[in-house]
Amino acid sequence: MDAFGIAxxxxxxxxxxxxxxxxxxxxxxxxxxxGMSFPVGVPKLAIYVVARLPIEQQLPQLQLRVYFPxxxxxxxxxxxxxxxxxxxxxxxxxxxxxxxxxxxxxxFPIVIAPALLKEQGFVRVRLKYGPQLVRLGALRxxxxxxxPPPAA
Numbered sequence: 001m002d003a004f005g006i007a008x009x010x011x012x013x014x015x016x017x018x019x020x021x022x023x024x025x026x027x028x029x030x031x032x033x034x035g036m037s038f039p040v041g042v043p044k045l046a047i048y049v050v051a052r053l054p055i056e057q058q059l060p061q062l063q064l065r066v067y068f069p070x071x072x073x074x075x076x077x078x079x080x081x082x083x084x085x086x087x088x089x090x091x092x093x094x095x096x097x098x099x100x101x102x103x104x105x106x107x108f109p110i111v112i113a114p115a116l117l118k119e120q121g122f123v124r125v126r127l128k129y130g131p132q133l134v135r136l137g138a139l140r141x142x143x144x145x146x147x148p149p150p151a152a
Contacts, residue, residue: 003052004051008023008026008137009027009046011024011025011045012025012044012111013046021109029139030141031123031139031140033144038143039116039118040117040143042115044113046111047110047111047125048110049108051106051127051134052105053106060129061081061130062082062127063080063081063127064079064108064126065126066078066110068123069121069122069141121141125137125138
């Protein structure tokens with residue numbers, strides 16, 4: 001099994017009683033600003049990461065990285081080192097990976113507040129898993145000149 005996962009971009013993340021998580025204001029494929037030029041500040045950018053990692057091997061060093069548009073590969077906006085004490089769960093994987101019974105599950109909220117977006121491009125989320133860099137997701141950031149006219 002290879003490590004894999006997803007990043008969900010939203011305005012806020014709320015951890016609820018009983019383990020329920022609410023993602024508020026989820027973005028689709030992009031975050032579009034109308035009539036604004038860069039740099040643009042947003043009060044908060046939240047990212048909910050879910051990753052599944054092989055259970056049959058020792059956990060390597062883990063680090064979550066968030067790159068804003070314009071960041072160099074060696075200089076992400078945010079780096080978060082994860083330790084084995086981070087909230088890990090072991091769970092059945094399900095039909096996507098039929099030949100495995102279990103995987104390590106990582107669920108991790110990232111909140112960047114305030115967030116300064118210096119230019120158009122992509123906010124990229126990566127998990128450094130030992131020597132690998134696992135792609136978890138990207139959110140396109142762009143600006144348009146003005147709002148489209150209302151539909152007739």
